[in-house]
Amino acid sequence: MSANNVQSASDNTTDTQQNTTVTEENDKVQSAVTNDNVTTAASDTTQSADNNVTEKQSDDHALDNEKVDNKQDEVAQTNVTSKDEESAVASTDTDPAETTTDETQQVSGKYVEKDGSWYYYFDDGKNAKGLSTIDNNIQYFDESGKQVKGQYVTIDNQTYYFDKDSGDELTGLQSIDGNIVAFNDEGQQIFNQYYQSENGTTYYFDDKGHAATGIKNIEGKNYYFDNLGQLKKASLV
Numbered sequence: 001m002s003a004n005n006v007q008s009a010s011d012n013t014t015d016t017q018q019n020t021t022v023t024e025e026n027d028k029v030q031s032a033v034t035n036d037n038v039t040t041a042a043s044d045t046t047q048s049a050d051n052n053v054t055e056k057q058s059d060d061h062a063l064d065n066e067k068v069d070n071k072q073d074e075v076a077q078t079n080v081t082s083k084d085e086e087s088a089v090a091s092t093d094t095d096p097a098e099t100t101t102d103e104t105q106q107v108s109g110k111y112v113e114k115d116g117s118w119y120y121y122f123d124d125g126k127n128a129k130g131l132s133t134i135d136n137n138i139q140y141f142d143e144s145g146k147q148v149k150g151q152y153v154t155i156d157n158q159t160y161y162f163d164k165d166s167g168d169e170l171t172g173l174q175s176i177d178g179n180i181v182a183f184n185d186e187g188q189q190i191f192n193q194y195y196q197s198e199n200g201t202t203y204y205f206d207d208k209g210h211a212a213t214g215i216k217n218i219e220g221k222n223y224y225f226d227n228l229g230q231l232k233k234a235s236l237v
Contacts, residue, residue, distance in 0.1 A: 212229060
């Protein structure tokens with residue numbers, strides 16, 4: 001074999017080795033690329049699964065919130081219904097005569113009877129107490145608001161009497177419990193003084209407020225009053 005042929009064979013061997021080396025390197029690169037693609041695909045799959053889980057959790061959370069809101073609305077509606085029912089019961093059980101000052105507008109401007117006694121409420125809802133003018137008549141209500149009828153009442157050293165039927169204060173000549181008594185125009189009873197009626201008849205009322213009858217010594221002089229308490233001037237003794 002000639003030297004040229006030996007050199008040619010050697011060169012061919014070298015080329016073959018280089019080609020083999022290149023092929024092996026290409027295979028490694030291809031493998032690496034394939035592995036990268038697999039890793040990327042796995043990563044994408046994992047991320048997609050994570051996103052699906054997150055979206056599922058968000059949907060479940062939204063559904064839970066909706067259920068909570070619905071439950072709160074249901075409880076609120078139940079409370080409103082219960083409150084309305086309590087108000088209705090309270091309104092049904094209210095006794096007008098027992099209502100407070102702020103709740104008496106429904107019975108204002110009129111009398112209210114309770115347990116045989118009478119009360120009066122003005123237009124502002126307050127009940128009458130003490131001397132009160134109602135329909136141009138003076139009446140009297142005690143501290144509890146109960147109207148006084150058929151009784152004497154002393155106020156600031158002045159005595160009044162209120163009719164047993166109407167409750168109005170009495171004025172002028174009156175017969176009470178078999179005694180003749182008199183009250184001035186303000187309804188104040190007359191004591192220890194003369195009193196002249198509208199028809200000009202003169203009376204005298206003693207310290208009990210009763211009209212004097214028979215012979216009565218007044219300021220050192222004796223006067224005679226008939227059994228009706230009328231002074232008889234001609235019978236001065």
